Amino acid sequence: RKEVEQDPGPFNVPEGATVAFNCTYSNSASQSFFWYRQDCRKEPKLLMSVYSSGNEDGRFTAQLNRASQYISLLIRDSKLSDSATYLCVVSRSSYKLIFGSGTRLLVRP
């Protein structure tokens, strides 16, 4: 079993839709949590950190449920430019990040 699991998708949604991704992690000692975005043939870029209390950045909302060991990302009012792969990332220590394989999002006109 992978340490970080994501539905690979693709999620195919119309512009303006709300879409949510979930991610589960197996190591209960995980300390930090992030969502990264990766465009085709490009490097991953930090989208947002995920805090226990939940956090929002514009159209993006991230939630963490430590008891159930899952992380979610909600995107409201989807734009064409949101089309990308979204990577769920969990930190075991101050050095190591564990990456999920990613969820692919396609936003259509």
Place this chain on the structure above:
Amino acid sequence: DVKVTQSSRYLVKRTGEKVFLECVQDMDHENMFWYRQDPGLGLRLIYFSYDVKMKEKGDIPEGYSVSREKKERFSLILESASTNQTSMYLCASSSPNQPQHFGDGTRLSIL
């Protein structure tokens, strides 16, 4: 803005060659990392370094070595390249407990 620079975007080498991939960061980060990314497998950590001359094996170190002689530079070495090392290689850097920042990646093909 954090800048992580990898020496090559595309590289083609032959089986058995010794290959060097270079990475430089300009943010005085203590931590540097080398990953490879393959379809369906996600990013896998090869080696990381938390200080000059310090290195730690990641999840898939076999067939690779690294060098960190200066804080800003972290090199990945394929001792004797093989076709199963054809992949996208990504370098990253960070301060402790902070998110990692990635370079543009090197697409390496071993023929």
